[in-house]
Amino acid sequence: MGLDFGRHEDVVFKKAPLVTVLCQIKFAPVFSLLSEVGVAGFQEGIRSKYPITRREEAAQIQLHRQPSNSIEVRQSPPIWRIADDNEDWKWRVSLAVDFVALETPAYRDFDDFLSRLRWVLDVLDRTVHPGDAIRIGLRKINQFAHPDVESPQDWTKFLRSEMISLAGCKLPGELRLSLSEVHLKEGMRALTIRHGVPPTSAMQPTDHDMRERTNSGDNVVPANEHDDTASLAYVLDLDYSTTIPYTIKDEEAISELIREFSDSMTSFFHWSLQPDMYKWLEPIPRNEVTK
Amino acid sequence: MTVSDAKPRYGGARRGLPDWADVAGSTNPGVPLLPLELELSLLSDSTDADRAEIAVEAGVRKLENLLRSAQALDRMVSLSVLLAGLQGCSFDEAALLIGREPPILEKFVRGEATVPERVMNRVRRLDEVLRNLHKVLEPTATAKWLRTSIPSLGNESPLNAISKGNLRKVEELTRGYCAPVVHS
Numbered sequence: 256m257g258l259d260f261g262r263h264e265d266v267v268f269k270k271a272p273l274v275t276v277l278c279q280i281k282f283a284p285v286f287s288l289l290s291e292v293g294v295a296g297f298q299e300g301i302r303s304k305y306p307i308t309r310r311e312e313a314a315q316i317q318l319h320r321q322p323s324n325s326i327e328v329r330q331s332p333p334i335w336r337i338a339d340d341n342e343d344w345k346w347r348v349s350l351a352v353d354f355v356a357l358e359t360p361a362y363r364d365f366d367d368f369l370s371r372l373r374w375v376l377d378v379l380d381r382t383v384h385p386g387d388a389i390r391i392g393l394r395k396i397n398q399f400a401h402p403d404v405e406s407p408q409d410w411t412k413f414l415r416s417e418m419i420s421l422a423g424c425k426l427p428g429e430l431r432l433s434l435s436e437v438h439l440k441e442g443m444r445a446l447t448i449r450h451g452v453p454p455t456s457a458m459q460p461t462d463h464d465m466r467e468r469t470n471s472g473d474n475v476v477p478a479n480e481h482d483d484t485a486s487l488a489y490v491l492d493l494d495y496s497t498t499i500p501y502t503i504k505d506e507e508a509i510s511e512l513i514r515e516f517s518d519s520m521t522s523f524f525h526w527s528l529q530p531d532m533y534k535w536l537e538p539i540p541r542n543e544v545t546k
Numbered sequence: 547m548t549v550s551d552a553k554p555r556y557g558g559a560r561r562g563l564p565d566w567a568d569v570a571g572s573t574n575p576g577v578p579l580l581p582l583e584l585e586l587s588l589l590s591d592s593t594d595a596d597r598a599e600i601a602v603e604a605g606v607r608k609l610e611n612l613l614r615s616a617q618a619l620d621r622m623v624s625l626s627v628l629l630a631g632l633q634g635c636s637f638d639e640a641a642l643l644i645g646r647e648p649p650i651l652e653k654f655v656r657g658e659a660t661v662p663e664r665v666m667n668r669v670r671r672l673d674e675v676l677r678n679l680h681k682v683l684e685p686t687a688t689a690k691w692l693r694t695s696i697p698s699l700g701n702e703s704p705l706n707a708i709s710k711g712n713l714r715k716v717e718e719l720t721r722g723y724c725a726p727v728v729h730s
Contacts, residue, residue: 287657292619296626296655300633303685382629384637384652504636 257495257519258441260526267364267544269537272397272491277358278372278513279392282385282503284352294335296382297350301375305337305348348375355379365517372513373506380504388503392496393516397524399489401535407433407452410489413532422452443499446519449492450527491527493520621661621669625654628669631676634689642709643672643692671713675704678720 287293291310298308311334334351338344349356357375362368379385401413407430411423422433434451495516501509528536629640641648645668653659661669676688683691692705696719699707704716 285656287622287655292622293657295623296630299627300630377634378630381632381635381637381640382626382655384648384655 257444257515258439258446258522259519260522263522263525264538265541266538267541269539271361271536272399273361273395274398275358275360275394275396276362276368277356277394278368279354279356279390279394280376280388280503280509281354281390281392282388285383285385286352288335288350288352288383289332293383294350297378298335298337300378300382301337301348304371304374305339305346307336307338307341307344309336310334311336346371350379355385365514369510369513373510376503376506376509385503387500388509389500390496390498391501391509391512392494393513393520394492394494395517395520395524396493397491399491399532400487401532404487404489406430407487407489410452413529413535414489415527415529418450418527444495444497446523447494447496448523449494450490453488453490491524493523495520618660619657621666622654622657624666624673625661625669628673628676629655631673631680631685632688632692633685635692639689639692639705642705644668645709668713671717672708675713675716675720678724682723 285293294308313331313334332352334349336347336349338347345361346357346359349358355375357368357372359368399410399414401409404410404413407419407422408425411419416423418435420433420435422430430452432452432454434449434453437448439446439448497512501512503509525533625644632640632643635643637651638648641651644651644665646654646665650659654661654665679688679691693703695701695703698719699712699715702710702712704719707713707716
């Protein structure tokens with residue numbers, strides 16, 4: 256059982272603010288995954304559901320002023336993006352030398368997500384056989400919006416005031432951004448809660464940018480320091496992970512763990528809502544949805 | 547001495563090189579082509595026959611290395627594509643089918659060891675079994691079929707039969723799945 260933030264109704268929100276769900280499983284580096292040859296079997300194994308494959312590489316350029324005035328270019332290992340569609344993808348698998356990830360901007364239900372994850376892990380174990388998972392994480396990014404929010408202070412009517420804190424106060428000047436990060440530890444598991452009002456640039460283009468950052472493990476909000484307009488959105492980025500080793504072929508144990516993470520996140524999500532926001536998201540009892 | 551005389555004198559590729567399957571694992575897949583082109587261009591300008599034949603020999607060796615590397619990569623891809631088709635099977639079951647211990651299979655799929663010809667032969671035969679099977683059965687049912695006892699295999703499962711060295715019986719069985727049925 257993961258962290259529990261209190262009881263809540265078992266509902267599905269018609270206006271769910273979920274932007275991205277991503278599960279990342281890290282393993283010790285498998286260097287054959289640097290090349291097409293090493294990825295061929297895995298790609299073939301999942302091609303029926305994810306037919307589009309492309310290689311992404313990122314280079315970081317750093318300028319050092321002191322002492323050498325040098326320019327450093329760091330080439331990161333390739334990430335293989337294997338998706339169900341070229342542009343408008345709904346599901347995407349990412350494979351790199353040390354991780355596999357499954358992500359989607361939206362899912363029908365969490366069982367669907369877990370079933371896809373199990374399938375990906377089954378193929379990964381048979382074609383790459385990476386050994387034990389050294390870190391397993393689930394990340395859910397929500398982006399709240401409400402027509403009655405005209406300034407960041409208005410969020411106090413819709414989200415828990417403890418979360419809004421200073422951003423909910425009347426402050427001189429214009430609020431550019433307000434972001435908080437809370438780490439909760441539970442044995443070898445940890446929940447990181449990042450939340451707040453991002454600058455407008457962080458929301459444009461919303462989910463694509465977030466997905467890129469989710470993979471790299473960076474903070475969700477790309478703080479554009481030159482942007483001086485505040486967004487009227489509120490981001491809630493939940494990242495639950497463990498460093499307990501799991502055998503990748505034990506897909507059932509991993510999916511059970513991910514479900515626990517998800518339940519805890521849902522519990523926090525409900526905790527964060529004020530009654531007006533809850534109502535506005537249009538909750539529907541889950542058993543009525545499945546009917 | 548002409549250029550064509552030079553090759554037999556130095557032995558070229560035939561000079562005591564082991565079978566490529568034994569050395570391919572240590573070859574560098576990234577052998578660049580440029581040095582060979584340079585050497586061939588030097589060859590055309592050279593008036594020294596000895597230098598020319600050395601250049602030819604080096605070029606031939608590089609081409610052979612490239613070929614070995616390409617074949618080694620091709621084998622690795624063929625093996626991993628076969629593994630991908632074994633839907634629902636564990637890695638250990640796949641190793642049983644391939645006829646190698648799991649740690650050895652792991653080295654093959656990671657490119658840490660070259661897939662030998664004997665294993666490749668088995669890979670090709672298993673590939674045919676799967677292709678025939680998938681003409682009559684959904685690929686998702688592969689693992690279930692492999693674990694099911696079949697009367698024509700002496701009530702053994704295909705997995706057991708293959709692991710006991712009876713791949714030929716399984717090949718015949720799956721060819722039979724695709725054979726046209728004659729009604730009298």
